[in-house]
Amino acid sequence: MHDPPRILAVDDTPENLEILRMRLEANGYEVVTAADGEEGLAEARARKPDLILLDIMMPRLDGISVVRMLKQDVSLRSIPVILVTAKADTRDVVEGLDAGGDDYLTKPFEHRALLARVRSMLRQKALHDTVESQAHSLEDQAAQLAAWNRSLEQTVAEQVAEIERMSRLRRFLSAEVADLIVAAGNGDGLLESHRREVTVVFCDLRGFTAFAETAEPEEVMTVLGEYHCCLGEQITRHGGTLERFVGDGLLVVFNDPLPCADHTERAVSMAAAMRDAIDEHSERWRKRDYFLGFGIGIARGHATIGQIGFDQRSDYAVIGTVPNHAARLCEEAKSGQILVSQRVLGIVEPLVESAPVGELTLKGFRRPMLAYEIVRWLG
Structure with missing residues (x-):
């Protein structure tokens, strides 16, 4: 009008x-x-x-x-x-x-x-x-609402993708490290196959197989829960990446996916802290008539690292001789022992009290390998 x-x-x-x-x-x-x-x-x-x-x-x-x-x-x-x-x-x-x-x-x-x-x-x-x-006003509002819906759908899709990325990363990393990677926007890229020098820690319980054969399943799961919780605190505190659980065994990687210059020092420091923490648990386990020991192997070297698997299931994996070397050193370790390779000792020698073990014939390795025991972490 x-x-x-x-x-x-x-x-x-x-x-x-x-x-x-x-x-x-x-x-x-x-x-x-x-x-x-x-x-x-x-x-x-x-x-x-x-x-x-x-x-x-x-x-x-x-x-x-x-x-x-x-x-x-x-x-x-x-x-x-x-x-x-x-x-x-x-x-x-x-x-x-x-x-x-x-x-x-x-x-x-x-x-x-x-x-x-x-x-x-x-x-x-x-x-x-x-x-x-x-x-006309309703049409404009409907168009605006449609635009908001499209924007909301896009935002939700981006957030869902971020949550999925975060979920994948948090399977292997501490929440703080996962948040940092997602914030940097390169979470997926960090999980792509690549080669890097890393320090690998492998640890497991001594006497666990015999214990699992005689104990009730509920007792076995209780002990595993206490054990994993105890070690998980140390992995998070030292910035390690949990690569896998193998029953009572754990494989932890340092220097990937986030690089750190002192990865070998962190690995050995964590191993010493793990041993001390498990010693406290061992006392409680003995009171419940569980006789379990704990051993650790540590190796350093180059490995191929990345995500493996298929659409419905994937894992982060470290491939090469380094994780095998750490696992074989762990097999040789007695209860309470931390065995390391010569390359690891060469990095941390000023920071530890150590003792030579000599040459060990390790399964899967053609020649004997020098090994050393970490008696105490001096820091």
């Missing part, structure tokens, strides 16, 4: 147009005039009035034809039309209303009747404009 409302008066008689203009302007309306149907149609398209007063009997293009053309135009069909006729023939009125006219006046018309019909039609136009505006 315009303010003031805009009314288009179309009549081929100048005197009638002047009377309409004067009466309507006197009541605060803006009035646009046209002298025939073609001019009226052009003015309607150009000025978009709020109401049209349209004479039926006009040359060139009569009022009924103009109504039909107005109602066929999507941009004009909502404008109400009052048909003005000098005829009293009902057929003209019916034909005009059927063509799309909204009301009619018969000449000569009374001033108050004219204004009453004008007000009525303008109320309908205002209501239509309000409904149309609300419809």
